[in-house]
Amino acid sequence: MKKINWYYNRLKAMSPAEIPYRFIQLSKKHYGRWKYSENTSVLELDSNINLSKKGIDETNKRLENLYYKDFLSVISKQENLKIFNGNISIFKEIDWHQGSEGFQWDFKSFSFDIPFRNSDKGEIRYTWEINRHLFFPRLAALYKQTGQEEYLKILKKHFYDWVDKNPFYKGVNWSSSMEISIRAYQWILTYSILKEKNSKFTEDLLKGSINSINYVMKNLSKYSSANNHLILEVAIASIIGFILEPVYKQDWFQKGYHILEKEIPKQVYSDGVNKEQAVHYHAFVLDILIQYNIVLQKKGDSPLHEDTLYKMTKFLGCLSQSGSVPEIGDSDDAKIVCFGGYTNYYQYLLQLASFYFRKQFIISEKIYPEIEFLLGDIQSINLEYIEYEELSLFEKGGYSVINNKDTFLVFDTGPLGFGGLAAHGHADALNIIYNYRNKPVLVEPGTYIYNIESEWRDYFRRTDVHNTLSVSGDNQSEMQGPFLWGKKANAILENVEKLENGFLLKGKHDGYDSSIHHRAVCYLKKYELLIIADRFDKEADINYTFDSLVQIKQQTSNSLIINDELYLNTSSDLQIIEKYVSNKFMEKIKSSGLLINHNFINNPVHYTIISPYSFVLKDKCIVINNEEINLLKLLGE
Incomplete structure (x- = not known):
């Protein structure tokens, strides 16, 4: 039932023009399953590729103009390549079908028959990261730098091993056009470094790139999938199209250019x-x-x-x-x-x-x-x-950035994400990010995972792990899949005031139906004082997530000290709770956070105050260094 719901919601996110396009793509895949049922090498997909000496010479001239060859003296000889939470040796044989946690992907089945989303079998991004071949140019550079044949030998071995174990349309490494384009780009950059050493290997790098981009240009990420994937695909295809035009006639450069010309303002x-x-x-x-x-x-x-x-x-x-x-x-x-x-x-x-x-x-x-x-x-x-600037406003994108003295602050009043899917957005309207003395204090939780451990995928996108308000654990926007959202909160920046001694920002969102969350964020330079005022019409929770290195000491039921240098007070009692943050993909660590339950019916505004100066919060006033600051007057409540 869950899968049926996902397909239904995914269909709803498509435009009328996209649906027939998807059926055409599906029929092409079925044809490909039949045509390439026998193993076919990526080097043999197009039998009409003729790499003439004249064409190669012209391609080499173009590359000579594009890429600088005298960078080679600083390339690291480090053996281990970090792949998220693991390492592989680039000097040993590589398993191109290994997944995370020791999982092995099926490498014999048709690429689009292998389920890798919404399961707990293995994070496909781990496998794809290895198969992007980002380390190929490095091995080529090490060979050029040292003249040691072992680097060229292992590079050639990796390339032909990959070609042999990844026949076209078989296994997970042919299931994403963006992955194919990034891999082809590495092959071209590798060729650029080795171009003077003309050989069967360098020619095969060109053939592999040609056949890969031929496929990509016929299978672009269009319509509701047209996010960063489309831009990467056509930009790389366009670059490769220009480079390889002398040896292979095609119009990739022109097509890519025109798509980018239209797509960049869209995205x-x-x-x-x-x-x-x-x-x-x-x-x-x-x-x-x-x-x-x-x-x-x-x-x-x-x-x-x-x-x-x-x-x-x-x-x-x-x-x-x-x-x-x-x-x-x-x-x-x-x-x-x-x-x-x-x-x-x-x-x-x-x-x-x-x-x-x-x-x-x-x-x-x-x-x-x-x-x-x-x-x-x-x-x-x-x-x-x-x-x-001390205050930088990005009103269309929905970010206000304050950077003054030791304080850095981001206030998020942006939309959930791009298009109908909003695939990479989090339910974080009116979120606050706060750093003090170049150290993160109130942080974004991160991402951690994409295609497996669905509970953790959802956890890091949830409203209550961001520094904003939530109601009964519900999210501002509706999750319908790991890269799919339904009902979306609408946030806006209502007002910006440049005060004599600071800045006042006000925003709101409608993620909780008729109950509108209003948030005012005020920063006063004199005391590096941060005031967060939340206004709502029912009982709700104010949530904060601390960086994992933050040390907190609770002083009273509604106050604590952060890193022995910041004071934090809240209108209602606060509870210190366990949270998780992810600073790197596929890695998560325990941290701490605050849960503040507040009844907005009895008290319509909740205040969170942070400053390196000791202060007292009393009767909607802050007393700091014997100076009284009236919050109602300051915030215009």
Whole structure:
């Protein structure tokens, strides 16, 4: 019954034009099941590929212009490749069908007959991460750097082993167009590094890329599935199309360009916030689009939607001012290029954007090799320093960011997510993120998992694990599947006031039907004082989730001390409870949080006050350093 309900709700999320498209795609898959019932290598899908010397020479010239070859001296020789909560050795044989927790995927069955969603068999993202081949360019670079044949030998062994054990349309590694495109991109980058060493191996890298992208362009993630997947697919296909045009005639570059031209404004607000309401996918899209524009510029074309990309970077840079970027919405820690072994994706991306735009969005101690590979010699580039405002408003995307002295704050008044699915959104309307002295205090819970452990998938999207109000454990928006939402809360930023000594923000949402949740967030610079005022019309819970490193000591029934440096008081009694946070995909750790039950019928407003200065909350007044602050007057209640 649960599966039937999911199909019904998924169908409801489709537009009328999407339904016949899905049936056409289904019929193509059935045809593919018959046509490729016998094992067929990805190298043999198109028998008309003719890699002439002239074509290869022209392709190599294009690559010489696109990618910088003198980055090689800083590539790490580390053997272990971290795959979420595990490690694999890139110098040993790899099991391409291993799932999480020792699970093995069926590698003989038709790709679309293998269920990997809504089950507890194994997290498919673990398997796909290995099969993206992000480490292939690294092995090629190590060979070029050292001249040691062992690196080339193991790279060739991995490639042909993968080809042999992943016949077309068999196993889980052919079930996602985005995964196929990312893998083909790694093959092209690997070829770029090894292009002078023309051999059967390098030619097979080209053949594999051609056949992979041929499939991708016929099976794009369209309609309700057209989120970051579509942008990644067509951007990569367009880049590869330009590179391989001399050896294989196709129109991937033009098709990809035109889709991106239309799709970027559909998926990104005018203020630069990605409509998926997930910071990681905001970055993921920005990453490939900057790479795409680098290619456009190097081939002599004008960049695409340059102003939008700049605004996207400014938003990400603004979020980074706390010392770490908060993971609002879903994240699966995905990367597009990573052969130098960087561990902080946002630092890498902001550095790439800094050298691309010649603006210093972030201060970095070292230059990542991926940046030089993509942009060329950047040693002589002077960056203009970017100064972020104390209050940055992204009203379309729904984020207000305060960055003053030791305080960093994000107030979320954005929508649930993008399109009918809102696939990567969380039920977090009017959520607060709060850092003090570059240390996270009130945090986003994270994501943890996607396709297995459905209770945990739901847990990290729930309203009551975010720093906002909930009613009887119910969510503001209706979960209908791991990437599917039904009824959605509508949130808005009602008012913004720049006070003489701070800022006042007011928002509301309608996720609890006729009962509207109003939240005012006030920050006073003088005492680094944070005031959160919640207004509602029935009994409800105020929820807070602390970072796992936060130390709390309860002082009274409604007050506590955080990290021996912050005082927190609430109008009603607070209860310290156990919570979980996930800072990395497939990893979760215990943390703590607050549960504050408040009867809004008897007392229409609940206050949460935080400051590094000791204060007293009494009769809707704060007394701090002998100064009295009238909350009703301050907040205009």
